[in-house]
Amino acid sequence: MKHITFFLFITTLAFAQKQLTVLDSVTKIPVAYAAINLNNNYGIYSDANGMAIVTDTLVNIVTISSIGYADKTVTIQRKMQVVYLAPKPIQLNEVIVTQAKKIKRKELVVKPKIHKDTRAFEMSRATAQYAFLVPAAKTDAYITAITLPLFKIAFEAEGYPGVFEKIVFRTLVRVEILANNNGLPGEKLNDYEQYAVITNNINDKQFDLKLDEELPLPASGLFVQLTMLGKADENGNLSKELPYTNVDRNGDTTIKFFKWMQPNFPLTERPKGTLTFVKFPFMENSSWQTINEPALHEQKKYPDFNIGFGYTTVSYQ
Structure with missing residues (x-):
């Protein structure tokens, strides 16, 4: 039987x-x-x-x-x-860049904010979306690369007492460009999409991603959106593993939650300018929010938190 x-x-x-x-x-x-x-x-x-x-x-x-x-x-x-x-034409904002002759190429590299403080880091969850601001430049400019700060260790949140471990990961992400809507991520700015597998080894502090093309930076700046599609297999394909799990509580109640997944990001104090927002697109009332606390209860006392993503822009003079 x-x-x-x-x-x-x-x-x-x-x-x-x-x-x-x-x-x-x-x-x-x-x-x-x-x-x-x-x-x-x-x-x-x-x-x-x-x-x-x-x-x-x-x-x-x-x-x-x-x-x-x-x-x-x-x-x-x-x-x-x-x-x-059914295909549906989408109305995208036109970005007009008046460019002089490409005589001199000037590159600006904004480095990511990296630290080792376990009291202040963001534990990513499957399907989460992050958007960070790339402010306008004084001259015509293009964004050419982004850099993700990585927290080298992961925390087993459900473990008792819970330990930090160095874990190698592969996560499939989608990169898109959003308009800057008065300091908040707005609508999709163009039809640009790029897919990448974010990976690391135990010594990596950051992940550098060169964009497939030079994207014009509007006068108002733009937001780069990262969507955590899920874990990737060894070939870079999206894993069949579900992004959420069911947990039985008291034998009669089932509670769903999105799985924790890397990359984990070091958190810094919220600056006055460049901000990072997060949202969960499948939630009923999904909206962009700032990060108001780190993953662990033992935390640094910041009024708000931020992820210091890096980026590279170029201008031609």
Whole structure:
């Protein structure tokens, strides 16, 4: 009977899983990394082939979205289901840069803020989005690279008593450019998207990412948005591991929460100018917030916290 019970349990799990494949309705090409909102304050992303697996048995209706497509809400009816998204032209703000002849190239490197203080660091969570401001330059300029400060050790938050460990990680992120809306991240500024696997070894203090192209810096500045899509496998593909987990409390209550994941970022005191914001896009009332406390209860006493991302800009004179 034990063997039969185990078989039935596995069978139930198999049937509970529902696979969605997201395709472009015109080209029938997979829509990579589409956001699949489970409409319960949680969500997942499709992989590079537009495929995602929904394992939550209580989820029957999902809303799927991706930049350049109309949102679509569907009822999950089958174990394997194809969803077609209709292309939708998006209105992007035009950035006009009047550039002189490229006689002299001047580079400005803003270094990231790095420290080792375990009382002040941000523990990233799957699907989280970070946006940091790149202020306007005095002359026409372009952003060419960003630098992520890394906290070299991770904390096992659920461990007792809990220990710090050096952990090698691979995380797939999406880089996008947002408008500066009076000091807050605004709408997407252009159609630029870049995907990268953020990784480290135990000695890395930062991760440097060169952008695929030189992006013009508007007179009002811009925000760089990082979306933590999830863990990446050895080939750089999005892992099938769910970004959230279910925890049973008292045997009768199930609580969901997004999984902690690296990179972890060192936190610094909030400056007057360059700020970092964070949000969780699948939450019902998702909005950009500043970071008001570090991950651990033993914390530095700052009024607000900030992540000191670095960046590189160039100007031509």
